[in-house]
Amino acid sequence: MEMSNPTGRDQSGGAAARSADRYFNRELSWLAFNDRVLAEACNPKYPLLERLRFLSISGSNLDEFLMIRVAGLVGQVYRGIEAFSIDGKPPSQQLAEIRRRVRDLETGQHDALADLRRSLADEGVQISDGTSLKPDAQRKLRKYFEDQISRVLTPQAIDPAHPFPFVANMGMGVLFKLTRKADDASLVEMVLVPSGMPRFVRVPGEEQTFIPIESVISRHAHLLFPGFKVEGSGVFRVLRDSDIEIEEEAEDLVRYFRTAIQRRRRGRVILLELDGDFDRAAEALLREQLGLEEALITKTEGMLGIGGLSGIVDALDRPDLKFKPYTPRYPERVMEHDGDCFAAIRAKDIVIHHPYESFEVVVDFLRQAAADPAVVSIKQTLYRAGNQSPVINALIEAAEAGKSVTAVVELKARFDEEQNLHWAGQLERAGIQVIYGFVDWKTHAKVSMVVRREDEGYRTYCHFGTGNYHPVTTKVYTDLSFFTADPRFGRDAGRLFNFVTGYVEPPRTEQIAISPIDLRERLYELIDREIENAQEGRPAAIWAKLNAITEKGVIDRLYAASRAGVQIDLVIRGNCCLRPGVPGLSENIRVKSIIGRFLEHSRIWAFANGYSLPSARAKLFISSADAMSRNLDRRVEVLVPLRNRTVHDQVLNQVLLANLLDNELSWRLQPDGRYCRIEPEPGEPGFNLHAYFMNNPSLSGRGTAIDDASVPKLTLKRGAAS
Structure with missing residues (x-):
């Protein structure tokens, strides 16, 4: 099956079903990745502020996903384009499933935040809405609002005499429902939070108390609107389509991008977030003014803009609540x-890790x-x-x-x-x-x-x-x-x-392969060679470490290798459309994902080449490219062979092998698409690849001053370092 259906013919029958049996949906796979990131926010093994950082990352990740990936699908629906995904789903069906999963993910984020708030409070760190502040702290916060915040706010009436203000991408605002005391007239006012303001305000005199900026504004509305009674308020946040499409007739890229960046700030609304108490009439007003066709609208009892929580982590000097500082080694x-x-x-050639x-x-x-x-x-x-x-x-x-x-x-x-x-x-x-x-x-x-x-x-x-x-x-x-x-x-x-x-x-090139010229073909040749080795009874295996694998051609080639008996181990951090462990299709393919203190970003391919992995005779490559259509067909990328013995040994026997052996940061992808956290077997030692590399010099960069025996050697016996 092809990834898209340019003819627009119905794929709702058997062909689409077969695609769903062979491949995972790319967008849902990405949401599963962000679920794993969110799980780290709930990991009791991590310091509390690092857990808060993981929660922030899950929020920022979700924002980008909505602004780019979901925006693309919305654009297809809006223009009537029926481009089917790798698993046979049209854009409208993908959006419906995405919306359900996004709501579940947001619920998990707010549950995690509630738990972290309680735990951080036990450590003296408060993330508060301001209701529990002591009188002295309330006075200081009021003065801070009057001196530092109020002067940069611009309240705007929402009525026929005032045009509805533009809400920028990632913009946040507060709608106020007011009654004028003099004549009981009703009024709706909007206050947009200036983008340059801090996401959280540290309460003066309370070094470890933080309040969201929108809560500070809401609490001091009486100062913004003297002569009015505040009947209610509601916070909202907007995400817009942020992708930039290059027009073929663009003659000046610099000028084009300067203009396109401005257009991005005004893209179609993709998400409207509202707090749980948001007034229905005010919601209707936003719906009407923002043009929310095909947009996702969510209401939450928790905090909006969770990605901003990283500001608290960065602002606090609490080493007891963070990872122990790590200083990289100089080779x-x-x-x-x-x-x-x-x-x-x-x-001699050298690799720096x-x-x-x-x-x-x-x-x-x-x-x-x-x-x-x-x-x-x-x-x-x-x-x-x-x-x-x-x-x-x-x-x-x-x-x-x-x-x-x-x-x-x-x-x-x-x-x-x-x-x-x-x-x-x-x-x-x-x-x-x-x-x-x-x-x-x-x-x-x-x-x-x-x-x-x-x-x-x-x-x-x-x-x-x-x-x-x-x-x-x-x-x-x-x-x-x-x-x-x-x-x-x-x-x-x-x-x-x-x-x-x-x-x-x-x-021609002598060593490297270049996309979109010949990188895809080079990968195919290497996979096909492993298939031939398996068919001829020689050892045949593939190890790969990538950020994503979504390209149908590469996936199908790996399926063919699995059916031929090639043993395939993949470490895929994020998107994975390949369905592992399916009898008759991919029973020889295992996929894991690693999420931890560091973000796994390197791309590595290893091919057994007729010898059992790991082997000095394996063919080994690093790359700037993931196994995605964009990388192989629409980007200039390189695939670089590593042949120097020491460099080859480091990347294969140390870096790749450690990724395969890890049993503390890893998740195993199941045939049904679920990810299960890998735990050491009873009696099996735990192995954390990040800890291993933080505590051991690299094989390539260590120099002659370091004895070989000082670097623990890894073996295929899981978790063993002998």
Whole structure:
């Protein structure tokens, strides 16, 4: 079955049923992932503020899901497009199921918040609506409201004389029902919460008491509306369609995105959240004014905008309620060369495992390139670089030092478009050649290329990564950075940049595969080779670690491998449309998901190649791409082979194997779509892969100063570290 039905013919019969038997729905799979994130907010093994952070993440995740994925489905319904999902569901049916699941998820979020509030209160941290404040604290909060908050609020009457105010995406407001004391006239007023205001107000004098900003406004309405009696109030929140569609006729991408970012703030309303006591007449007014066709409307007795709870976690200095701080190691291999990244890479390929090993080595690689008079050229892809980017600063320093610097800045990086436009301007002003890539495809590959003049001639040093050049995410995302001076990789990196900057499609590459040119075909060839090995009686197995697997072609290839007897173990953090453990289809496929302190983000493929995994002869790859149609067909991505013995050993025998062995952070996907938390068997030791990597140096970066025996070796016996 195809993922979509462009003819529009009815698929409600047997074909759709067969699709549902073979595949999980992508959107429902994502909601199952967010259920697992929410479960960590209820995990008693974690410190309380970290649990609150997980709750916040589940809220932010859900917001993005609604603004992008649900908005896309709503758009299809609105335009009458019957594009069927991989499991044979039309958009309207998907939306109906999503709405039920979203309501269940929101109920779980509010239950978790209620539990956390009680537990945090026992530790002296109050998340309050303000009703229980002591008189002195109430006076201080009132003064804070008068001095700091009231002056930036703009009450607006809702009547024929005043146009209904625009409510921006993720905007929150309070509707007040008032009676004028002088003549008993009724009035409805709206107060929108300015986007620049803090989500929670820390009560002055009460260092660990926080009140939502909307509650502060509601409690002090009498100060905003003197001469009126406040009859009631209701809080609401709006999410809008936030996807940016690229028009083929867009001639100037920079100008297009500056305009599109403004349009996104005014997109179609996707969700209207109301508090449980919201007045019905006021609700009807919002429904009429906001244009809520196909929108999801939810009422809750709990807090709106749960994603903002991270502000409390960040504001509180309570180390007793947070994870013990972790300081990443700087690779010993580099320090043995007196911190000279080029000398370390020239001596041998190296893999850096973030966040356990510092991202500073990546920054130092570029800083040293900027300062090194022997460096003549730097080329760099930038997908997400963050607000404060040392990578951007290093590139500017290189240009100012007279280097030839090229930066591929991806304007289509979702929710980073505005920041990337800013960086592009900064880079251009520094004299850097800025390229925006393809109109239709995102450049998602993570590559740095430095050309250095040496005694033997020009040598190219490359960095290939599975993650972004982002100073914040590198501290919490698990990713791999591969450094090499192998000239074959250098030539391939040059071909990749020529493809992006000049549309020069390489006729061949020596090492890497590139999407959308040949990455899909390379994966298919590797899977097919395992099928042949299984059919010929040789060991056949596939291990993979990805963020998502939703692409029908890849899934069907893995099904064929399973039927041939290939043993397949997948670690898929998020979306998984593949249905494992189905007799006659996927009985040899096992899928797990890992959720913990760090976000699993690296993409790794391992193929047995005729030997039992793990093996030094296995074919091993890292990639910037997930197994999704967008990555294989509509993005520029790379698949990078790892052949150096030490690097190969680290990624296969340490990183991948630890993911398979983990039995403390893992969930097993069942054939019916349920995820069950994996628990150690009776008498079996627990194994936490995050703790393992926090406490043990990497095989590639440890250097000669660390004895091999100091790194516990992992074996396939679950949980064993001998």
